[in-house]
Amino acid sequence: MPDLDALAPNYRRAQQRWPEAPTLTKCHVALKACFDTNAHGLVEHVKSFIESVCLTIIGELREPMPSANPSTTDLLVAALNPLGLRNTRGASKLDKVLSGFNRLADALTEMRNDNGPVAHGKDAFLDALTVDYARAPAGADGSPR
Numbered sequence: 001m002p003d004l005d006a007l008a009p010n011y012r013r014a015q016q017r018w019p020e021a022p023t024l025t026k027c028h029v030a031l032k033a034c035f036d037t038n039a040h041g042l043v044e045h046v047k048s049f050i051e052s053v054c055l056t057i058i059g060e061l062r063e064p065m066p067s068a069n070p071s072t073t074d075l076l077v078a079a080l081n082p083l084g085l086r087n088t089r090g091a092s093k094l095d096k097v098l099s100g101f102n103r104l105a106d107a108l109t110e111m112r113n114d115n116g117p118v119a120h121g122k123d124a125f126l127d128a129l130t131v132d133y134a135r136a137p138a139g140a141d142g143s144p145r
Helices: 010-017 024-036 043-062 072-083 093-115 131-141
Strands: none
Touching: 010 043, 010 093, 024 043, 043 093, 072 093, 072 131
16 A cells, blocks of 8 residues: 555645645555554544645635634635635536535534544544545545545
8 A cells, every 4th residue: 555645645735735734744654654653533633634734725815704613615615715716506517626625524513423433533443434434534634536
């Protein structure tokens, strides 16, 4: 199995884009370590990484937070909106991509809530996810396959 940077290089690229963002760096290190070991908690790490990238973009562009307790999808929309990447409900081909990312964010949240071993105070000693199931969320970086 290739390493995370070979399989999904956009995680590394995002971390390198903002080397001064300590939380993003920590998320990348944790995601890579999780991927390289038994993948226990990988869904949570992917979700945290995506949220960290969104928060970094929002902060860099000095955009307001979408709410006091935004969902991953809220953060994604808030980060993409000032970049001119808006889902206009099918008006362009880009909308299909943006809609897919929104669905992915929602699905990661649902997966994390239902199956994530460390989500919402779940018992940290639950069995690790199967390798195929655990590695699937790593593809959420948007790298071409």
